Amino acid sequence: MGRRLNCALLxxxxxxxxxxxxxxxxxxxxxxxxxxxxxYSMNDDGSNLQRLTNxxxxxxxxxxxxxxxxxxxxxxRDGNWEIYVMEPDGADVKRLTSPPGSSTSPxxxxxxxxxxxxxxxxxxxxxxYTMNADGSNVERxxxxxxxxxxxxxMPDGNSLLFTVNGRAGYYIAALDRSRQVQVVLTPESYxxxxxxxxxxxSLVLFAAAPDGFSGIYMVTRTGxxxxxxxxxxxxxxxxxxxxxxxxxxxxxxxxxxLLSLDTKKEIKLSARGDSAPHWIKN
Numbered sequence: 001m002g003r004r005l006n007c008a009l010l011x012x013x014x015x016x017x018x019x020x021x022x023x024x025x026x027x028x029x030x031x032x033x034x035x036x037x038x039x040y041s042m043n044d045d046g047s048n049l050q051r052l053t054n055x056x057x058x059x060x061x062x063x064x065x066x067x068x069x070x071x072x073x074x075x076x077r078d079g080n081w082e083i084y085v086m087e088p089d090g091a092d093v094k095r096l097t098s099p100p101g102s103s104t105s106p107x108x109x110x111x112x113x114x115x116x117x118x119x120x121x122x123x124x125x126x127x128x129y130t131m132n133a134d135g136s137n138v139e140r141x142x143x144x145x146x147x148x149x150x151x152x153x154m155p156d157g158n159s160l161l162f163t164v165n166g167r168a169g170y171y172i173a174a175l176d177r178s179r180q181v182q183v184v185l186t187p188e189s190y191x192x193x194x195x196x197x198x199x200x201x202s203l204v205l206f207a208a209a210p211d212g213f214s215g216i217y218m219v220t221r222t223g224x225x226x227x228x229x230x231x232x233x234x235x236x237x238x239x240x241x242x243x244x245x246x247x248x249x250x251x252x253x254x255x256x257x258l259l260s261l262d263t264k265k266e267i268k269l270s271a272r273g274d275s276a277p278h279w280i281k282n
Contacts, residue, residue, distance in 0.1 A: 216228070256271075
């Protein structure tokens with residue numbers, strides 16, 4: 001009888017998407033598993049899947065607030081790309097931005113009082129802005145002719161990372177807000193995107209495809225010691241830091257994967273059109 005019960009539990013766990021690890025946090029991500037892009041959450045062992053949005057429009061680019069009390073995302077649900085925030089269960093959705101222009105790629109500044117995002121409100125190419133967490137006090141940070149995406153603020157709030165669409169490919173750049181000095185962290189030949197900063201600000205994760213396959217890389221904030229973290233023969237994209245600087249999550253084969261940088265062990269958490277994960281500790 002006990003043996004039959006154990007088998008039943010294993011079958012139930014497999015159907016639920018369990019991975020055999022214990023949950024230490026939660027992951028939000030975007031997915032097309034039910035049709036169009038919606039926002040979902042799950043435990044970081046793949047269990048307790050929850051759908052947070054249900055809209056005929058696209059809901060994308062989710063991220064937890066630093067205290068885990070809100071989820072930030074972008075959506076075209078009101079006919080224009082804008083920035084929204086909601087509670088962790090999907091309740092109380094609030095729009096933070098309004099036309100003119102579109103607003104996308106939102107990201108919390110480390111302490112959670114500010115949000116950085118991309119907008120075309122003042123320029124066709126899109127510039128980077130900040131605003132308060134309630135959508136007030138919008139401030140433009142960049143003013144040039146380059147096309148920018150996926151901004152990420154350094155923990156000190158003084159330096160900014162973002163993707164630039166250069167003439168020969170995409171690259172990651174850093175900008176000092178006070179001096180407006182741009183430092184290039186990756187060459188254009190890398191086609192690098194999606195920078196994510198470690199909690200202490202010393203390391204940067206990004207996706208890049210210098211050899212045809214998009215992989216996950218790590219580099220210091222000064223652009224030194226670039227290292228590939230995922231295999232060279234499979235596409236991996238949209239990385240994010242884990243609950244420690246020794247773990248990361250990313251999308252691969254339409255699923256979310258967890259990788260230990262110490263053991264090199266990779267665990268599949270989901271695989272139904274899922275991407276753009278963001279992990280927060282319980």
